[in-house]
Amino acid sequence: MIELYKLHWSHYVEKVRWALDFKRLPWRGIDIVAFTKKEMQRFDCPQTVPLIHDTATGVAISDSSPIIRYLDEAYPERRLFPLDPVEREQAWQWMLRLDSTLGLYARRLGYTQVIMECPQTLAQLFMPNVCGGLFTRRGWRRLAAPVLGMMLTLRFRFHRNQQDGVYEALEALLLPLAEKLERDRFLVGEQFTAADLTLASLLRPLRIVPHFSHHPKLQSLFVWQERLFREHGRDATFPYEDAIRAQRQRRGAMRGLVRWMRADGREGFDLPHDALQVARNDIHPVNRWSLVLGLPAYLKLRWFSGISWMPYVPAAYSGV
Template structure:
């Protein structure tokens, strides 16, 4: 069985989970413990960041490399178009999503974390020690502003608002971003938007209070509703709901690297 080394709250991991579900592939989620688990991950893959996919003896780090590997190794329901022009558009949008959109989304999360201590602890990996969660939750919200994040977050939010407006225009008369079928671009944009507004369904092992909630001024603005409605439909059509925290292929197990 495929094994996905992950943080449940990583939006780059969510991009890969969407692809795995779309392709109908069974996989086991392995939650990486911050610190020690990441050192083990480096020994296994050469990378400390998630996601990392293990397929038999094959170890593939990085969400883009994983997506390309899955499309070659499991070609049913391809996510990268074969037409050269559409392929170029898909890969370009996926790169934009990874290197610009996703990073700005993460910056926007900083503001919400500063305003809500419960959110700060919720976004930590489930394997984070309780004492560390307590310390993170106790950090004063004002500290986020005093560290100089204010201007960075303001610029990131403005960029995200511009991006979402453009995405709404693209999706106005077509079902997906590139072709009439979902591609890597769709799963990258949908997955990396997770922090803007968490999916409402039972797709993530997160507190119920976070589902359907998101960044104030973005998640609750009607202008962007077409984008979130599109993303919700993508989830409803292709993302597999969790069965239970203990079921195979649903809830994460602790990291176990041989």
């Protein structure tokens, strides 16, 4: 039995869930409290989510790509890595690069979009069981939203999206990927691998970011993603996607117009050209004093982010 310590909406967690389901391994999910992560403290490995504990071997391991590699080595049935060593290394490098670029920036922009359009959703994600679910009720949700929004803004630096060239860097990453996948069915070789699973999972938060979900040159990439979701029985939408869509339908508008888009902001990832050994992360510590800085950062993001409202139309790839 594999125990999976998770935050259910995390795109890194979805990678591991998908791998476990693909390999038909028995597993059980344990929802953790995001603020304390006390459920996983007994394990002597970096405390990021996802983390798995294999009760058969005693192995506990965090970081989604090493987890998937461990699963493939320990349980070789229904392989996710190619047998050919060159292709195997290619798949591994794709995973580490996507974890260190797409995964981090899509998380930033997905949360940014939630904060700009329906911040009350944050309480439903982070506090479903706190005080018997009090913060999922209407008025309390509104109270919790700015506090959670401030903490997340400081932790992941949403207020620096423009400065850090996040939109530009992601666009520069995704356009060639979309072109490649119009020619090839898979990222590596002729079969589905852990690299495809990584790309399709980590793209998910961008489905609520109109600059990407509605980008004419990226529609084929989302069609590719949807095909994989269908073929592998993955959830068509996550609850936060449904929440934001319902809000847009009610308002008839979405925050989609990125006003700046600099041509020189495209080098944002700054990764070494050599092979990567581990994935990068961008989590910054937040304490109660730094929270004082959170309020202006949060308010700026919510009201003066430079991303304007535009009429809501569904993305072409989804037709929803």
